[in-house]
Amino acid sequence: FVPSSTHISQSSFAVRRAAHAPTCLAPSTTQQRRAAVVPRMMFDQLTEKMAGIGEMLQGKKKITAASVERALGEVKRALLDADVNLKVTNGLIESVRNQAVGKLLIEGVTPDQQFVKIMYDELVKVMGSQQAPLARSTKEGEPVVILLAGLQGAGKTTAAAKLAKFCQERGAGVAPAEEPQPEMKEGEVWTPPQREGPPGKVLLVAGDVYRPAAIEQLQRLGERIGAEVFAPGRDVDPVDIARGGVQYARDGGFDAVIVDTAGRQVIDEKLMDELVKVKGACEPDEVLLVVDAMTGQEAATLTAAFNERVGITGAILTKLDGDSRGGSALSVQGVSGRPIKFVGVGERIDDLEPFYPDRMASRILGMGDIVSFVEKAQKQVSEAEMAQLSQKMMDATFDFNDFLEQSKVVRNMGSMANVAKMIPGMAGKLSQQQMDDAEDRAERADLFISLMLPEERTNPDLLIRDAAALQRQRRIAKAAQVRPQDVAAFISDFQTMRTMMSRMSKRMAPGGDMGGAPGGGAPGPGGPPSEEDMLAMGNRQQRRRAAKTGKKPAGPSKGFGAK
Numbered sequence: 001f002v003p004s005s006t007h008i009s010q011s012s013f014a015v016r017r018a019a020h021a022p023t024c025l026a027p028s029t030t031q032q033r034r035a036a037v038v039p040r041m042m043f044d045q046l047t048e049k050m051a052g053i054g055e056m057l058q059g060k061k062k063i064t065a066a067s068v069e070r071a072l073g074e075v076k077r078a079l080l081d082a083d084v085n086l087k088v089t090n091g092l093i094e095s096v097r098n099q100a101v102g103k104l105l106i107e108g109v110t111p112d113q114q115f116v117k118i119m120y121d122e123l124v125k126v127m128g129s130q131q132a133p134l135a136r137s138t139k140e141g142e143p144v145v146i147l148l149a150g151l152q153g154a155g156k157t158t159a160a161a162k163l164a165k166f167c168q169e170r171g172a173g174v175a176p177a178e179e180p181q182p183e184m185k186e187g188e189v190w191t192p193p194q195r196e197g198p199p200g201k202v203l204l205v206a207g208d209v210y211r212p213a214a215i216e217q218l219q220r221l222g223e224r225i226g227a228e229v230f231a232p233g234r235d236v237d238p239v240d241i242a243r244g245g246v247q248y249a250r251d252g253g254f255d256a257v258i259v260d261t262a263g264r265q266v267i268d269e270k271l272m273d274e275l276v277k278v279k280g281a282c283e284p285d286e287v288l289l290v291v292d293a294m295t296g297q298e299a300a301t302l303t304a305a306f307n308e309r310v311g312i313t314g315a316i317l318t319k320l321d322g323d324s325r326g327g328s329a330l331s332v333q334g335v336s337g338r339p340i341k342f343v344g345v346g347e348r349i350d351d352l353e354p355f356y357p358d359r360m361a362s363r364i365l366g367m368g369d370i371v372s373f374v375e376k377a378q379k380q381v382s383e384a385e386m387a388q389l390s391q392k393m394m395d396a397t398f399d400f401n402d403f404l405e406q407s408k409v410v411r412n413m414g415s416m417a418n419v420a421k422m423i424p425g426m427a428g429k430l431s432q433q434q435m436d437d438a439e440d441r442a443e444r445a446d447l448f449i450s451l452m453l454p455e456e457r458t459n460p461d462l463l464i465r466d467a468a469a470l471q472r473q474r475r476i477a478k479a480a481q482v483r484p485q486d487v488a489a490f491i492s493d494f495q496t497m498r499t500m501m502s503r504m505s506k507r508m509a510p511g512g513d514m515g516g517a518p519g520g521g522a523p524g525p526g527g528p529p530s531e532e533d534m535l536a537m538g539n540r541q542q543r544r545r546a547a548k549t550g551k552k553p554a555g556p557s558k559g560f561g562a563k
């Protein structure tokens with residue numbers, strides 16, 4: 001299993017369905033995608049500019065004051081354009097300047113690399129340096145109490161359910177008090193361990209009695225994740241609801257209790273007072289402000305205001321998938337002194353991630369984020385499945401069902417844009433058009449496979465070598481309303497990919513010339529195959545094909561399923 005290359009190749013290899021499939025889902029999918037294009041581009045702009053700044057110092061022998069000033073001018077513009085708070089921006093620039101100017105070059109490190117490293121360290125620092133873990137209960141044997149606050153529509157109710165699911169799965173914050181939180185050294189990251197045994201018992205408390213549908217929304221979400229919801233109703237005082245909810249959780253042996261509260265349109269004194277009282281009544285271990293990333297640096301100002309008025313322990317930054325200009329992520333800690341603990345990256349219940357300053361800095365600098373990419377991939381595919389899959393790759397028995405399964409994994413990881421952002425070197429490299437095309441091509445590949453007979457899916461040779469292979473391909477093309485060549489191209493590229501995967505897996509397996517690590521066929525110490533390896537393999541194939549047919553090898557391949 002090779003997460004990056006396999007997934008990306010499948011996505012980019014797949015074919016446009018929207019144009020052909022008679023489905024009413026296509027327009028809304030496209031609309032949603034378009035809606036997300038503009039804001040997402042804003043974050044990409046920051047990444048693009050950052051990449052350009054490193055290039056400004058390329059070829060220089062040492063970092064001079066003049067070159068640093070020029071680069072810093074660009075950094076400042078990029079940060080302000082991304083709506084980063086002015087004070088935070090100035091602090092960051094000053095710090096980078098102090099470190100960069102006159103810095104002696106480390107042997108083997110170019111000035112641009114050194115500058116980028118300084119920038120990276122400063123970005124990480126500005127965002128709080130380390131991942132701030134969810135609090136644990138301070139009272140032995142009692143549930144951890146988490147209070148959520150925020151403005152209307154920030155995503156508070158959704159965040160409550162997402163957090164409940166996170167606590168059920170990870171057991172974060174629900175460990176017994178006698179188990180001390182590990183001491184973390186500078187730069188070390190603590191990730192809550194995956195919970196063993198039954199899921200954590202989490203209670204959701206419906207304390208938003210003002211928005212008519214808030215209680216029902218929480219009940220629906222609770223039902224979906226199998227978490228009990230404490231909801232005495234809209235006529236009860238929110239302070240009593242919070243107190244009663246926490247007591248109910250204590251009596252019922254819950255591991256965590258999450259209290260949802262009423263949203264505010266603006267900072268409203270009356271509701272703020274009520275929040276202070278709710279806090280007093282439920283004595284939370286954690287008070288998290290849910291803020292919307294779309295509001296840029298406003299999210300940071302709001303966090304500071306709530307902290308001053310109510311006292312909070314951190315923030316959940318939502319909708320980072322929609323507008324990740326960076327302004328909010330980069331400003332919250334610096335302006336409010338409170339860390340971002342989680343980020344919301346989509347509307348689905350699983351779309352909540354702990355916030356890692358280092359990974360975010362990598363993304364901003366366009367260095368990609370292989371760590372969270374692999375983590376996400378691992379969550380989707382169990383180790384046993386990975387071992388089975390890599391065996392299939394080695395034996396070249398990877399079939400169309402496996403292909404579909406893999407496509408599903410990629411989809412579950414998010415949009416093509418999100419996946420691409422996490423791969424080093426890919427961030428900012430693909431245009432929106434290219435990503436849309438890749439997603440559409442993947443959908444069309446799925447369509448072709450859905451039109452195959454079960455025996456064709458498990459035995460691709462029926463579509464490749466069988467006497468009736470051409471007839472079978474034509475049948476699929478007709479049903480999909482595409483040209484037979486389109487199906488033929490897809491199948492031929494599938495076969496090429498299968499052969500390539502088999503060779504690659506063998507090379508990476510223990511004893512192979514790329515010396516893979518034991519188990520699962522994951523890339524070994526030699527790392528994943530290089531681009532040259534991939535090309536060499538493609539060329540070898542072309543040469544072999546050319547030798548067979550007596551024709552000269554064609555130019556560079558246009559890719560799987562390309563028209």
Ligand SMILES: Nc1nc2c(ncn2[C@@H]2O[C@H](COP(=O)(O)OP(=O)(O)OP(=O)(O)O)[C@@H](O)[C@H]2O)c(=O)[nH]1
Pocket residue numbers: 150151152153154155156157158159208211214262263264318319320321322343344345346347351
């Ligand atoms: N794209 C995206 N949408 C989100 C995210 N979090 C929440 N939303 C959406 O934002 C909208 C508002 O979310 P709610 O959870 O209802 O907001 P709320 O803060 O509870 O609203 P009030 O109760 O009015 O204060 C919903 O449509 C959610 O699906 C996220 O991380 N990404």
